[in-house]
Amino acid sequence: MDIRQTTAADFIKVKAVHQEAFGPEEGPVIVSLLDELLPDPTAAPILSLLAEDGPRVLGHVLFTNVVIQGAEPVAARILAPLAVLPSAQKQGVGRQLVEAGLKQLRDAGGELVFVLGDPAYYTRFGFQPAGARGLKAPHPIPVEHAEAWMVQELCSGVLGRVMGEVEASQVLNRREYWIG
Numbered sequence: 140m141d142i143r144q145t146t147a148a149d150f151i152k153v154k155a156v157h158q159e160a161f162g163p164e165e166g167p168v169i170v171s172l173l174d175e176l177l178p179d180p181t182a183a184p185i186l187s188l189l190a191e192d193g194p195r196v197l198g199h200v201l202f203t204n205v206v207i208q209g210a211e212p213v214a215a216r217i218l219a220p221l222a223v224l225p226s227a228q229k230q231g232v233g234r235q236l237v238e239a240g241l242k243q244l245r246d247a248g249g250e251l252v253f254v255l256g257d258p259a260y261y262t263r264f265g266f267q268p269a270g271a272r273g274l275k276a277p278h279p280i281p282v283e284h285a286e287a288w289m290v291q292e293l294c295s296g297v298l299g300r301v302m303g304e305v306e307a308s309q310v311l312n313r314r315e316y317w318i319g
């Protein structure tokens with residue numbers, strides 16, 4: 140399996156992966172999120188990685204820019220969305236995509252990465268609750284899902300120093316994407 144940056148030519152296959160992984164209800168929402176998010180100038184810089192096995196795209200992860208209101212400028216991104224073909228799940232494809240993305244962001248001088256997702260999955264990569272570190276989500280997260288709003292620092296000394304309200308790109312900041 141190889142991991143590489145996506146090109147425009149990959150997106151039919153990439154969207155098919157999200158459609159299948161998220162299923163008939165959530166799939167179309169994620170596909171239209173991708174359609175709008177990729178050309179959104181406020182999402183840049185983006186990091187878009189796919190996992191492939193020969194001609195088959197097995198998984199995809201996207202990181203887009205966020206800014207933290209009320210804080211000093213910081214290189215921060217958010218991971219969304221992530222998907223692996225159902226037939227390729229539980230074989231480490233998601234893990235390799237997330238780890239490759241985090242490494243590339245770190246190597247490029249990234250400081251913080253956010254995610255809204257299942258803590259049972261994302262804590263294994265080093266994500267921790269963001270609210271407790273003074274980093275508010277763009278929209279209130281229901282209290283029962285508070286732990287799903289997570290962050291990790293890619294270099295030490297950022298968490299605890301940088302606090303404020305996170306603003307994602309124009310498209311990803313829409314309230315509909317923050318209702319759990």
Ligand SMILES: CC(C)(COP(=O)(O)OP(=O)(O)OC[C@H]1O[C@@H](n2cnc3c(N)ncnc32)[C@H](O)[C@@H]1OP(=O)(O)O)[C@@H](O)C(=O)NCCC(=O)NCCS
Nearest residue numbers: 160161221222223228229230231232233234256257259260
């Ligand atoms: C979440 C997802 C990307 C994981 O991909 P994957 O390639 O199967 O992940 P990995 O093989 O690296 O890890 C699998 C492990 O994560 C666990 N896992 C997968 N999804 C999980 C979830 N939502 N919550 C908790 N654990 C999860 C699996 O049970 C498995 O555990 P194990 O290692 O103890 O057996 C994939 O299941 C998927 O595409 N799901 C549908 C879309 C989705 O929910 N995306 C995430 C949105 S934030």
